[in-house]
Amino acid sequence: MSTVFIALQTNEDTRPIIEAIVQDNPAAIVNEAPAMVKIDAEGKLVIRRETVEELIGRPYDLQELQVNLITMSGNLDQTDDEMTLYWNA
Amino acid sequence: MHIDLRTVTIKPLRHTFDNIARRLGADKPATRYQEGTLDMQQTVNFHYRPTWDPDHEIYDASRTAIKMADWYAFKDPRQFYYGAYTMARAKQQDTAEANFDFVENRGLAETLPADVRATVLELLVPLRHVAWGSNMNNASICAYSYGTAFSQPGIYQAMDQLGIAQYLTRVGLLLGGVDVLDEAKDSWMTADTWQGLRRYVEDCMVLKDPVELFVAQNVALDGLLYPLVYETIVDDVLSAKGGTPVAMLTQFMTDWFAETKRWTDATMKTAAAESAENKEILAKWVSQWRDRAAATLLPVARIALNERTDELVAEVVQQFNARLVKAGVPL
Amino acid sequence: MDMQVAKKKLGLKERYAVMTRGLDWVPSYQKMEDIYPYMTYEGIKIHDWDKWEDPFRLTMDAYWKYQSEKERKLYAVLDAFNQNNGHLNVTDARYINTVKLFVSGISPLEYVAHRGFAHAGRQFPGPGPRVACLMQSLDEIRHAQTQVHAVANYNKYYNGMHDFHHAHDRVWFLSVPKSFFDDAITAGPFEFMVSIGFSFEYVLTNLLFVPFVSGAAYNGDMGTMTFGFSAQSDEARHMTLGLEVIKFILEQDPDNLPIVQRWIDKWTWRGYRVLTLVAMMMDYMLPKRTMSWKEAWEIYFEENGGALFKDLARYGITMPKCAEQIALEKDHLSHQAWSTFYNYAAAANFHTWMPDEDEMAWLSAKYPNSYDKYYRPRMEYWREQAAKGNRFYNKTLPMLCQTCQVPMIFTEPGDPTKTCYREVDYKDSKYHFCSDHCKAIFEHEPEKYVQSWLPVHQIYQGNCFPEGTDPTVEGFDPLAAVLKYYHLESGRDNLDFEGSEDQKNFDEWRGMATKNV
Numbered sequence: 001m002s003t004v005f006i007a008l009q010t011n012e013d014t015r016p017i018i019e020a021i022v023q024d025n026p027a028a029i030v031n032e033a034p035a036m037v038k039i040d041a042e043g044k045l046v047i048r049r050e051t052v053e054e055l056i057g058r059p060y061d062l063q064e065l066q067v068n069l070i071t072m073s074g075n076l077d078q079t080d081d082e083m084t085l086y087w088n089a
Numbered sequence: 090m091h092i093d094l095r096t097v098t099i100k101p102l103r104h105t106f107d108n109i110a111r112r113l114g115a116d117k118p119a120t121r122y123q124e125g126t127l128d129m130q131q132t133v134n135f136h137y138r139p140t141w142d143p144d145h146e147i148y149d150a151s152r153t154a155i156k157m158a159d160w161y162a163f164k165d166p167r168q169f170y171y172g173a174y175t176m177a178r179a180k181q182q183d184t185a186e187a188n189f190d191f192v193e194n195r196g197l198a199e200t201l202p203a204d205v206r207a208t209v210l211e212l213l214v215p216l217r218h219v220a221w222g223s224n225m226n227n228a229s230i231c232a233y234s235y236g237t238a239f240s241q242p243g244i245y246q247a248m249d250q251l252g253i254a255q256y257l258t259r260v261g262l263l264l265g266g267v268d269v270l271d272e273a274k275d276s277w278m279t280a281d282t283w284q285g286l287r288r289y290v291e292d293c294m295v296l297k298d299p300v301e302l303f304v305a306q307n308v309a310l311d312g313l314l315y316p317l318v319y320e321t322i323v324d325d326v327l328s329a330k331g332g333t334p335v336a337m338l339t340q341f342m343t344d345w346f347a348e349t350k351r352w353t354d355a356t357m358k359t360a361a362a363e364s365a366e367n368k369e370i371l372a373k374w375v376s377q378w379r380d381r382a383a384a385t386l387l388p389v390a391r392i393a394l395n396e397r398t399d400e401l402v403a404e405v406v407q408q409f410n411a412r413l414v415k416a417g418v419p420l
Numbered sequence: 421m422d423m424q425v426a427k428k429k430l431g432l433k434e435r436y437a438v439m440t441r442g443l444d445w446v447p448s449y450q451k452m453e454d455i456y457p458y459m460t461y462e463g464i465k466i467h468d469w470d471k472w473e474d475p476f477r478l479t480m481d482a483y484w485k486y487q488s489e490k491e492r493k494l495y496a497v498l499d500a501f502n503q504n505n506g507h508l509n510v511t512d513a514r515y516i517n518t519v520k521l522f523v524s525g526i527s528p529l530e531y532v533a534h535r536g537f538a539h540a541g542r543q544f545p546g547p548g549p550r551v552a553c554l555m556q557s558l559d560e561i562r563h564a565q566t567q568v569h570a571v572a573n574y575n576k577y578y579n580g581m582h583d584f585h586h587a588h589d590r591v592w593f594l595s596v597p598k599s600f601f602d603d604a605i606t607a608g609p610f611e612f613m614v615s616i617g618f619s620f621e622y623v624l625t626n627l628l629f630v631p632f633v634s635g636a637a638y639n640g641d642m643g644t645m646t647f648g649f650s651a652q653s654d655e656a657r658h659m660t661l662g663l664e665v666i667k668f669i670l671e672q673d674p675d676n677l678p679i680v681q682r683w684i685d686k687w688t689w690r691g692y693r694v695l696t697l698v699a700m701m702m703d704y705m706l707p708k709r710t711m712s713w714k715e716a717w718e719i720y721f722e723e724n725g726g727a728l729f730k731d732l733a734r735y736g737i738t739m740p741k742c743a744e745q746i747a748l749e750k751d752h753l754s755h756q757a758w759s760t761f762y763n764y765a766a767a768a769n770f771h772t773w774m775p776d777e778d779e780m781a782w783l784s785a786k787y788p789n790s791y792d793k794y795y796r797p798r799m800e801y802w803r804e805q806a807a808k809g810n811r812f813y814n815k816t817l818p819m820l821c822q823t824c825q826v827p828m829i830f831t832e833p834g835d836p837t838k839t840c841y842r843e844v845d846y847k848d849s850k851y852h853f854c855s856d857h858c859k860a861i862f863e864h865e866p867e868k869y870v871q872s873w874l875p876v877h878q879i880y881q882g883n884c885f886p887e888g889t890d891p892t893v894e895g896f897d898p899l900a901a902v903l904k905y906y907h908l909e910s911g912r913d914n915l916d917f918e919g920s921e922d923q924k925n926f927d928e929w930r931g932m933a934t935k936n937v
Contacts, residue, residue, distance in 0.1 A: 002726070002727030003723070003724075007630075033634060035634075036634065036649070066486045066490075066656075067486050067489050067493075069652075070652045070653060071655060072659070073626075073659075075663065078477065079433065080432045087730070088734065089730050089733060101576035101577055102579070103575065103582060104576060105575075106568075106575055106581075106585075107586070107907065121565075121569055124568050124569060125565035129531050129564060131588065132589060134598075136595070136599040136602040136872050136873050137869075137872070140606055140607060140608060147535075147602060171566070172562075175484055175562075176492065178480075178484040178488070182484045186481065221444065225550075228550075231557070232535060232538035248483075248554065248555070251480050251551065251554070252481065252484070255439045256481075258439055262430070270442055274442070278445060292450065294455045295450050295455060
């Protein structure tokens with residue numbers, strides 16, 4: 001399986017999102033760079049709205065992620081509840 | 090290392106870029122609108138001709154019959170560069186969102202008198218297709234016109250019209266759901282009321298002259314449609330019949346038109362003031378497209394205005410003429 | 421209340437569908453081929469535009485909301501940067517030359533992307549891709565403008581970028597990035613999408629932005645870092661659009677495969693040649709290095725691009741053939757490029773220098789197979805000569821590749837001691853190429869590439885002097901006339917960093933800030 005990744009700006013908004021990603025994708029690897037966090041995962045990475053909401057204590061729209069997103073890799077599937085990055089091969 | 094520089098004053102070598110200083114006539118600080126607009130489009134030494142239009146350069150002033158010594162004579166009075174544009178729209182979007190919430194949470198859509206509701210479904214919802222057509226036409230204006238001062242507002246207008254189409258879709262969803270959208274589309278495709286307008290929009294889609302398209306779409310059609318539908322019909326006629334919630338749902342369009350017509354007027358004024366030839370061409374386009382637009386809007390306006398249609402449409406046309414004459418277009 | 425129940429809340433996908441494709445209709449008063457006249461001539465076959473999968477489903481209200489938030493943050497940082505003379509916080513003033521390269525080479529391309537996506541967003545009959553393209557068109561004008569706004573403050577204090585629009589249309593090496601985007605926007609709408617949407621955005625843009633932006637962060641340039649990351653957040657949407665476009669085209673008809681494969685091969689190579697400028701920026705121009713060009717290529721192309729092409733294999737797409745040659749060049753590219761600019765620094769809009777001892781040690785460590793053997797000796801020699809007062813500026817014009825327009829400086833794949841030349845006879849002329857790949861691109865579309873506005877040819881034809889210049893007068897200095905045509909001030913905008921006004925001012929200003937005078 002190939003690696004998918006997502007990179008986010010390092011700031012107050014993204015801290016709980018990164019935490020949520022780590023919770024939901026235990027095998028994901030978090031790489032810290034200056035001002036940027038890049039998270040790699042084998043084959044697939046899921047960001048779940050509910051997990052983020054539990055951590056921030058308010059309703060969260062996954063599209064808010066746009067504001068702090070730097071880059072990503074993989075096919076994308078987004079619904080109201082989940083944002084999934086994946087490779088088919 | 091961090092340096093605290095509050096106490097240091099250093100003298101800049103220059104205040105803005107040379108191209109802007111040349112246009113301002115002096116090296117002085119420029120606005121973000123100026124820096125983000127002036128000379129942004131490439132002008133010379135293009136490498137290849139478009140394979141899709143080999144008769145023209147990539148950017149080519151000869152795609153239009155209008156001639157300008159300097160296409161940067163145009164100025165958007167709103168001074169919209171991307172940041173100013175999105176921030177202005179985000180503010181309006183906030184208001185629109187609050188209005189939709191207000192109407193939705195208090196169940197105001199259900200309190201609308203039946204005839205008002207029927208008018209909204211028959212008249213407003215099919216207009217989402219008109220806005221979609223305008224999105225396409227303004228994409229053309231942006232893509233094929235010359236000089237960023239003229240082309241830049243085209244993309245803003247295109248996306249605004251997409252936003253309007255989406256607000257109208259939400260009005261339909263709020264009042265009836267997906268079925269209502271299907272019915273409105275059916276009217277748009279087949280009902281006699283809408284065929285003149287649909288033909289107008291489709292005819293605009295094949296116009297090759299970006300300034301004529303600007304006149305047909307943004308000046309003539311929108312210049313009649315918005316005052317007629319949003320000011321006359323929604324804000325006056327429907328509100329008087331208990332349709333104030335509808336006016337809340339279309340406040341974006343009312344405010345938007347009041348704002349954007351300052352840009353269309355300024356653009357017409359600059360182009361007309363350039364030469365007698367421009368003035369003549371613009372006058373021809375305006376009267377031609379105005380007459381067609383007014384005629385196609387009659388059956389649409391009749392949905393809400395009944396026997397007062399001719400009178401109120403004539404009034405809107407009169408105001409339109411006064412607007413254009415003021416912008417220097419002899420009608 | 422019954423109505424309320426019937427109006428069940430639509431999910432993101434259904435909602436987005438009524439907000440976009442639901443708006444579209446099949447015209448009947450005008451013919452499809454008149455409304456969308458450019459849909460067939462490239463040979464791409466689309467049977468069902470509704471099979472298009474929208475990647476990000478942003479409606480305009482959400483777009484305005486999130487984008488304005490980004491803009492507010494960005495301009496707050498820029499204002500603070502300007503008010504506090506943030507430019508004096510950069511590692512050293514050599515860094516600012518990367519900003520000059522960026523604003524004259526890259527920012528104007530963002531503008532072309534804006535117009536190109538407006539064109540594509542008008543021409544596709546499918547409402548899904550049309551909306552996605554128009555949103556990208558809007559984003560791209562954002563990038564062009566935020567970059568100009570970020571660099572505006574540097575321009576007030578440093579040379580070389582004061583007339584960058586003018587430069588972009590004229591300066592010799594800027595025809596490399598310019599011709600790349602001119603090539604894309606003059607291609608058909610499908611090829612444009614594959615070139616920019618896929619090959620550039622998806623395959624290569626990480627190589628442009630991530631190193632450049634982390635480079636800015638490493639070198640204390642908060643303004644550039646902020647616009648860079650902020651722009652990159654839109655790129656995530658653009659990359660996804662690029663990937664969806666490729667998948668969509670390939671799924672529509674098997675006949676599309678060879679056309680698309682040829683475009684991927686072509687545009688990966690075209691994009692890579694433009695990235696030559698990024699390679700030398702990473703290895704030579706950032707005072708504090710983030711990673712080497714070679715490392716960046718390995719992570720973002722070989723690893724990440726490898727995953728992508730593996731994923732696309734099910735459509736029959738293969739890794740572009742040029743990847744093999746690029747792998748051979750990765751030990752050499754940046755060194756050959758910087759050597760060239762060091763040679764031609766008299767005609768460039770930024771300053772050059774030779775790496776110091778520490779920097780050479782870094783290059784040796786990053787390029788153990790090539791730097792000490794091929795490049796260190798010549799760079800040490802140049803450095804010695806400059807120290808002795810023999811700084812040599814090359815004023816003879818180089819031959820350019822007809823396709824990528826880079827001077828013919830690259831070496832044979834596998835032999836870094838032999839310059840690579842290729843040529844083709846077409847009609848009555850001979851055309852020259854830097855590589856087999858550029859040659860193949862020309863041979864496929866000679867009528868397009870014979871049009872190239874090659875700066876060197878243009879200078880020799882007398883088209884790059886200010887109006888009224890008489891090149892026949894005695895003592896005519898062609899370089900001086902060309903610099904006037906470029907609007908570059910000799911002695912301020914060009915030549916070495918050592919001894920430049922930039923260097924002097926920066927030292928003085930920083931001195932004022934850190935010492936009691």
